[in-house]
Amino acid sequence: MTCSGKGDLAVAVDLGGTKMSVALVRSDGRIVSQRRCLTNSDEGAKAVLGRLLLIISDMLSRVKSTKSELAGIAVACAGVIDMNKGIVTESPNLPGFSRIRLRDIIAHEFGVTCYVINDASAAALGEYEFGAGARGRVENLIYLTVSTGIGGGMIIRGQLYLGSDGSAGEIGHMIIKADGPLCKCGRRGCLESLAAGWAVARDAVECLKKGEESSILQLAGGKIEHVTAAVVSAAAKQGDILAQKVIRSAAGYLGIGLANIINVFNPQLVVIGGGLAKMGNLLLEPACKVAEALAFSLPGKSVRVVRARFIANAGILGAAAYVFSQLRGGVKG
Ligand SMILES: [Zn+2]
Known part of the structure; x- marks a missing residue:
């Protein structure tokens, strides 16, 4: 009982x-x-x-x-x-x-x-209840967590939208590039496989293995297996060209995902949380520029993209x- x-x-x-x-x-x-x-x-x-x-x-x-x-x-x-x-x-x-x-x-x-x-x-x-949604003052809100993986949740007309079985919101597995890299879900070219933390780390490692110049390896203590998105972010903030290139690429794909979300849902607010949101404008500014260029102008003008109030x-x-x-x-x- x-x-x-x-x-x-x-x-x-x-x-x-x-x-x-x-x-x-x-x-x-x-x-x-x-x-x-x-x-x-x-x-x-x-x-x-x-x-x-x-x-x-x-x-x-x-x-x-x-x-x-x-x-x-x-x-x-x-x-x-x-x-x-x-x-x-x-x-x-x-x-x-x-x-x-x-x-x-x-x-x-x-x-x-x-x-x-x-x-x-x-x-x-x-x-929606306690953070960026200003305690329900926003009716239509899409939340995106960009972390090791990418997940999402939708508030539509003040209600959490869960779909028929409760599995709605798998924004990270929206397919962005049909012949893209293999995702952890077994499919190819998902947003997660192009812009999540593990994708950023993978891209950086691939470039390092090709011998590209960078301070990333030094910041990872000389061990390639210790290269993470956080290390790439730290290198980018110090002006490392390779790290900045890798993050710009992830941001571009994130921007495509955002444009799709904006066109499909016409939300008032897109809230971006997760560990990679800590990169701030390094990731979000180029992503928003791409989203602005690709989204239809009506939903593109009315939406605000903001960082989440809560991360942990x-x-x-x-x-x-x-x-x-x-x-x-x-x-x-
Ligand atoms: Zn996937």
């Missing part, structure tokens, strides 16, 4: 390929308590699930005396989620997470209503917002 309180407190979890984080969040977006640990996803689904249950159990023990305050648990998870059934159907960054009935496992373990939501959809809701806690706040939205009568799919 599961119980869902009418309370002002949600347990929100962000389960990513690298880190997992759990927090107690009030309905006004205030984080009361938070814990983080490494996912160690290479240890497989069983080990990750064990760690996840442990970290939730620890957080729940802090609210035992006020359990009636608890509105529910929501897990923001990387991957394609069947929200109707609470199943993680596939997750390229969580090996072994295939057909995992995450909602039922957690609800059964703790006797509390649980929801599972895609992490980027959650982040869209978090920015967008998924957590969005998961909590989802719990409270269910109390208010649910989110339309």
Whole structure:
């Protein structure tokens, strides 16, 4: 049996390929308590699930005396989620997470209503409720996380749009270049394979292997396997020509993706979060220029592209917002 309180407190979890984080969040977006640990996803689904249950159990023990305050648990998870059934159907960054009935496992373990939501959809809701969306003053918002991978979430007419099964928003796997590089999803030329963190690192490594001049390798401690998007970004900021070229290329493809999003959705606001958003204008300015040149003029003129307010806690706040939205009568799919 599961119980869902009418309370002002949600347990929100962000389960990513690298880190997992759990927090107690009030309905006004205030984080009361938070814990983080490494996912160690290479240890497989069983080990990750064990760690996840442990970290939730620890957080729940802090609210035992006020359990009636608890509105529910929501897990923001990387991957394609069947929200109707609470199943993680596939997750390229969580090996072994295939057909995992995450909602039922957690609800059964703790006797509390649980929801599972895609992490980027959650982040869209978090920015809409508490961040760049100015607490609902924007009606149509598209959120894009540009990080190791690329994900997205859509708020349409003030509602999180989830599609028929809850899997909508896979903006990172929008195909931009039919004969482009192989993506982690197994297809070719996805936006993620051209502009995500791993694509930036791959392009830099390919150029370095060809012997192109650059300070990137030195910044990576002389080890090519330590070249990441963050290292390329640092080199670019120091004026490294190769690093700037690689980021300009990623920005160009990101701009094509943005133009497609602007033409399809005609949003008021596109919010860009994720680790690569920290590159700031190095990435966003050229991407916006390309988007401006390619988008139709009517939707292109009315849209604003801004950096996300939350980088680390967008998924957590969005998961909590989802719990409270269910109390208010649910989110339309
Ligand atoms: Zn893909």
